[in-house]
Amino acid sequence: MLGRKRGGRRAGARALRDDGRKLVLHVGCGPFKRERLHERFRGPDWREVRLDIDPDVEPDIVCSIVDMASVASASVDAVWSSHNIEHVYAHEVPIVFGEFFRVLRPGGEVLLHTPDLARAAERIRTGRLEDAVYSSPAGPITALDIVYGFGDSIALGNAFMAHKTGFTARSLAQKLRDAGFGDVDVQRIGVAALSAAARKH
Amino acid sequence: MLGARGKRDGRPSSAVFADDGRKLVLHVGCGPPVPGSLHERFRGPEWREVRLEIDPQMAPGVAADVVAMPEVPSQAVDAVWSAHNIEHVFAHQVAQLLAEFFRVLRPGGEVLITTPDLQVAAERIARGRLEDPLYESPSGPVTPLDMVYGHGMYVVRGQEAMAHKTGFTARTLEGKLRDAGFERVEVRRNGGDRALWATARRVA
Numbered sequence: 001m002l003g004r005k006r007g008g009r010r011a012g013a014r015a016l017r018d019d020g021r022k023l024v025l026h027v028g029c030g031p032f033k034r035e036r037l038h039e040r041f042r043g044p045d046w047r048e049v050r051l052d053i054d055p056d057v058e059p060d061i062v063c064s065i066v067d068m069a070s071v072a073s074a075s076v077d078a079v080w081s082s083h084n085i086e087h088v089y090a091h092e093v094p095i096v097f098g099e100f101f102r103v104l105r106p107g108g109e110v111l112l113h114t115p116d117l118a119r120a121a122e123r124i125r126t127g128r129l130e131d132a133v134y135s136s137p138a139g140p141i142t143a144l145d146i147v148y149g150f151g152d153s154i155a156l157g158n159a160f161m162a163h164k165t166g167f168t169a170r171s172l173a174q175k176l177r178d179a180g181f182g183d184v185d186v187q188r189i190g191v192a193a194l195s196a197a198a199r200k201h
Numbered sequence: 202m203l204g205a206r207g208k209r210d211g212r213p214s215s216a217v218f219a220d221d222g223r224k225l226v227l228h229v230g231c232g233p234p235v236p237g238s239l240h241e242r243f244r245g246p247e248w249r250e251v252r253l254e255i256d257p258q259m260a261p262g263v264a265a266d267v268v269a270m271p272e273v274p275s276q277a278v279d280a281v282w283s284a285h286n287i288e289h290v291f292a293h294q295v296a297q298l299l300a301e302f303f304r305v306l307r308p309g310g311e312v313l314i315t316t317p318d319l320q321v322a323a324e325r326i327a328r329g330r331l332e333d334p335l336y337e338s339p340s341g342p343v344t345p346l347d348m349v350y351g352h353g354m355y356v357v358r359g360q361e362a363m364a365h366k367t368g369f370t371a372r373t374l375e376g377k378l379r380d381a382g383f384e385r386v387e388v389r390r391n392g393g394d395r396a397l398w399a400t401a402r403r404v405a
Contacts, residue, residue, distance in 0.1 A: 120326075127370050129370045155292075169329070171332050
């Protein structure tokens with residue numbers, strides 16, 4: 001299935017070799033775009049290692065965030081996860097956070113973004129489930145889209161865009177602490193998103 | 202994969218729908234044959250239940266997908282009973298599913314649907330109580346997160362078909378039933394079971 005072999009421990013070891021820069025593991029990276037990497041990691045002191053389950057987006061490492069066996073323990077300085085933890089089932093979230101924790105070096109940090117279900121719920125409780133909450137380049141986004149994934153994209157056959165779980169600031173902070181992280185800080189950002197930072201001590 | 206009764210070749214299962222003088226209720230996404238799973242409205246002697254389910258292990262009368270059920274002839278049944286299955290399809294498949302319910306009903310026939318009321322879950326989630334138990338079910342405590350995405354316990358066991366892929370409020374469900382051609386649409390909430398109950402009629 002893979003055009004070029006990027007799975008397995010050897011590919012992981014190659015991608016994670018030390019060249020003097022700090023490593024940020026970009027999980028669920030999607031197709032390469034400079035802007036997809038959080039600006040915090042765009043400086044010359046950082047090197048991005050891209051990880052995705054889809055070999056077509058040409059990541060450095062092909063694997064699922066639920067099992068990152070090809071990424072060595074304590075091998076990266078940061079994990080950047082933008083809108084992918086809502087794509088696993090609720091019972092898989094502790095496994096994913098356990099993997100983020102495992103691959104980080106002591107002192108390393110995870111930074112993640114995910115939809116804010118409380119924002120969607122504020123709309124839904126007043127009966128505005130399918131009213132536009134904001135406009136995206138792909139079209140209007142409703143509370144239903146925030147909860148279950150962008151409907152127009154799923155309708156085109158992209159079932160992997162479906163959201164299988166979700167978070168509030170409180171539930172996300174608790175799950176990060178349960179995974180062993182300290183200095184957990186969750187902020188509500190934008191119209192309906194959460195930004196969480198947490199450290200492995 | 203399918204048993205002898207579960208034809209999936211698209212031919213109408215005419216024997217199942219043969220007229221024996223009783224009214225027919227199509228129980229879609231019926232699950233296993235459990236007493237009480239048929240709504241009491243359809244339990245009288247004048248009704249005959251036809252069970253439809255995608256999983257042939259549930260021994261349905263018709264093995265079919267609710268989104269496309271060519272196995273069921275048009276205008277073949279007097280009622281459609283759908284309990285907690287319209288939330289298991291993607292949002293874009295809901296219109297197709299309701300169009301199928303409409304197609305298989307005879308003029309004058311009625312659909313009865315129950316599905317989680319997302320407004321009930323949203324009341325809790327907006328107050329930050331996403332994973333606090335909302336009520337006890339036979340399978341354990343149910344949280345607003347379970348109401349939105351399906352009961353975690355089933356999904357853990359590999360029953361991924363139990364995952365919810367969409368959801369409804371009274372207003373959106375009513376609109377979708379009207380869009381599918383139904384009339385006399387009524388959606389009730391606050392019945393104490395945190396669910397929506399919709400009735401709608403195919404008039405012509």
